[in-house]
Amino acid sequence: MNHLSIILPAKNEAPALATLLPRLRATHPEAEIIVVDDGSTDDTRGICASSGVQCLSSPYSMGNGAAIKRGARAAGGDILVFMDGDGQHDPADVARLLDQLNRGYDMVVGARDWGSQAGVGRGIANTLYNWLATKMTGHPVLDLTSGFRAVRADKFREFLHLLPNGFSYPTTSTMAFFRSAYPVAYIPIKAAQRVGKSHIKPLRDGLRFLLIIFKIATLYSPLKLFVPASGLFFLLGCANYAWTFVHEGRLTNGSTLMWSAAVIVFLIGLVSEQITGLMYRRDA
The missing domain is CATH 3.90.550.10 (Spore Coat Polysaccharide Biosynthesis Protein SpsA; Chain A)
Structure with a gap:
């Protein structure tokens, strides 16, 4: 034993x-x-x-x-x-x-x-x-x-x-x-x-x-957290755009900011995924 x-x-x-x-x-x-x-x-x-x-x-x-x-x-x-x-x-x-x-x-x-x-x-x-x-x-x-x-x-x-x-x-x-x-x-x-x-x-x-x-x-896997968050920002941007287009006929800053946030959150998740991989790398 x-x-x-x-x-x-x-x-x-x-x-x-x-x-x-x-x-x-x-x-x-x-x-x-x-x-x-x-x-x-x-x-x-x-x-x-x-x-x-x-x-x-x-x-x-x-x-x-x-x-x-x-x-x-x-x-x-x-x-x-x-x-x-x-x-x-x-x-x-x-x-x-x-x-x-x-x-x-x-x-x-x-x-x-x-x-x-x-x-x-x-x-x-x-x-x-x-x-x-x-x-x-x-x-x-x-x-x-x-x-x-x-x-x-x-x-x-x-x-x-x-x-x-x-x-x-x-x-x-x-x-x-x-x-x-x-x-x-x-x-x-x-x-x-x-x-x-x-x-x-x-x-x-x-x-x-x-x-x-x-x-x-x-x-474990940062993208599993950041991708849904990014998707949520994207959908909120789309919903806001649909609302403002129907009622005002234009694209507002709010939609643009939410779409930008979606891209930024996704990129942060991508970088975090790479960093996480490096944390667990074992040197030969």
Whole structure:
């Protein structure tokens, strides 16, 4: 069996880690367990030391994605498992992820059901993300933003330069795997109520999560987003021209502006498609 590394990003999650780490060690005694302390001010390091777990500490918080990247670089396993340090993910489910990974997949994601969503708003947003990602990729995406996943280390490290330092690393990594034709699978899980308070703030992070929608498109195929937008501007221009021609017998600036916008949006999509291709190019 390939050497396994389990990576847990954590920021002030000492109460959850005190329970979670012994359970992880008991279920996977052979695994390398790494807690990436993202500038915690609690006893995270002490909890890790008492549990015999490696702790990588940052002097200040750099974000969940930054912690994931640091852990992935430090891990020695051929298989990486990422799970939250807040106690939501069941260590027993790690074996289920690994079993599916051994069937030929390069990434396996734990997909939460509706009851495991952190509130109605988050549930609706995640449903929208899943739907859009499914339409973009042509493959079923059951939980785009789940932080509980198993990956092949060599494949995951190809995309470290694409991962943001914030909370959208799951979105970026999933779309990158689909774009590179690395097979992705989902298994259903139930996420428990987190221990402690969430670090995600709706007002602060609302715009950030909205931008995930555009990231979904630009990470996979920008033209799938920009061509419909261009077509919409073109049709609006035609509709405006038809209205003004019938009522005023002339072409107005409004129609010309919308047709110009259609061309500009299409060209932006074309350039974005070329840039996206360069992002995934592997040097020989």
